[in-house]
Amino acid sequence: MRQLRIVLILLLVAASTTLHVLPLLLVALVKALLPFERLRLAANSLLTGLAASWIGFNGWLWDTFTQTRLIVHGDADLRMDGHYLVLANHQSWVDILVLQKVFNRRIPLLRFFLKRQLFWVPLLGLAWWALDFPFMGRYTKKQIAKRPELAGRDIEATRRACEKFRAIPVSIMNFVEGTRFTPGKHARQSSPYRHLLKPKSGGVAFVLDAMGQGLHAVLDVTIAYPGGRPSLADLLADGVPEVCVQIRQREIPTELLCGDYQNDRAFRARFQQWMNGLWDQKDTDMAALLGEGERLSA
Template identity: 25%
Template sequence: MRLSGFGMFGIVCGLLFLLQLLWSCFFAATLLVLLVRLFCRFLGEKGLQISEFVRSYALKMVQLNILTYAQKVAGLRVVLYGDRVQEGEGSFLVISNHQSWLDTIILTLVLIKQYPTALCRYIGKKSIGYIPMLGWMCLQTGALVSLSRKWSYDKGRLEQELKKLRGLRSDFWVVTYPEGTRFSWDKKAVSLDYAKKNDLPRLNNVLVPRFKGFFACMRLLHSRLSFIYNATIIYEGEEDEKGVSRINLAKIFFLQRSQSEASPNQRQVFPVAHVFLEKISIDQVPFEEKSCRDFLMTIFENKEKLIKRFKGAESFGVKSLTANLELSFTQVFEGTLLLWIFSLIGFFIFWFSAVELRNFIAVQMIRFYPIRV
């Protein structure tokens, strides 16, 4: 399926969205949060709790802003299968295959819709932290545990962050991609070669998972985890001749249409994402190293079968839980009007403040929000 050009309307929508996202990240989710954190320093233990809540809520509003644009403007549609996430069921780890940069947007929608009160955490590449404002926010709120893909360096950092997470009072969910990178033809070839040399099953739709990070999560977080959710994501159509997904961020930000759409007035401009969730009790996960490795490999063998079945029949073989998982009105309000109101408050505080106060704020921002790598 070939794709048409971007179109002026899509370019305008995408640029306006990115500009307002940067505006909101700076004035609401960074500057305003910084002022609240400075004030909370004088409140002792209670202030620390308030500060953590404010930082988490600011990140949540930005996430909802992105999801609202994806659904209400770009027409994102997520079809959910398998098990539902139940609010209040405790903390859990989400293991997913990785096909696109959009996978995290899809999983965040699924999780924030079903368990909005839990803290969110992502384990990902440190390059994500370089994204202006949004990446820095994820680092400074603790939402992103950044890794370099070098285990000798990542081991100590990952263990440190997981111990902090284990000590939190609130429930949380952690999203991790054991493949370590997005699925592509070149990486598939490397994965198949590794599987052959190590006498592992041949996987054509996912990569052989990396084990050490997953085992570290199990070893350090098992006392806090209630479940593991095995998430399998596949996008409807949009594959090249080698079976690799063509999905990219341009499709959501700039409303890129496909030539196969029957009607020019059709609202859906974004490919449909299908997500299968399998709920696994933490009691079923072995904690001996070899058994845990086999457990993870079995999970990815099952993902391979699910994706192969879907590609053959455009179905996982079970009835969907929902044909389109959508944000609630309250969540849309939080991600748009409420975020913009806070952004305006932050803007007016900065604009009408004296030069000395602006310099003080700038110094404090560097102190509170250093670029960590």
């Protein structure tokens, strides 16, 4: 029964994806041929509308085929015309579905920084490209040590993406830990946090530097699974009893909007101190969401 349920849902997702991506690609092609910037910007609303419809269908599947309770704290005052940097912890592929369900049609479409290899995912890779999702090399330290110029490619890709985002309402999504949480990774890092990996500040710093005053707030999102970290198959099989989410809307410190994160050691230390403060609070929020600490504060 579990396998039949998963196959059925995946078939519905595949059908919905095909029905949404084909017109999305057509609109993207027309947009690329339009001669005027104003017309190209107008096409963006059609593209994001198709993406929101696809996400909405996935949300309907969640509500129809699972009994998973989604409990959200602090989601007031969200704006569709906002310019947000969304930061979240990362435990499972389910996190992406959670974020989309919580924020769909409440803030601008979430845009993720994706590994370049994901461009080749059937249909979805082209859809992400059409929606201006930035594709990154994600080079290893060993690769960068051999070829230092590779580090600059991702920085430049970030700047190009942010230039596009300046003209439209946007939500730039960043899983700051850089990878999904596992107990093994937690132990190898000697992470000072009970429920989190160490935050990686560089990507956040590059976005804030590139966007400048173009962002008006950070949405600091904490996702917790009281029943344990689930797989995507667990969600599809209705094996996730509850998901808890805490959203904290934060002002961006003006002194962090411009600075040389790579070369200015003092600025980098201040930036990392700010990120570590966010992660201290997030670890406390995780404990509260999991029922291990005091109740959540505002």
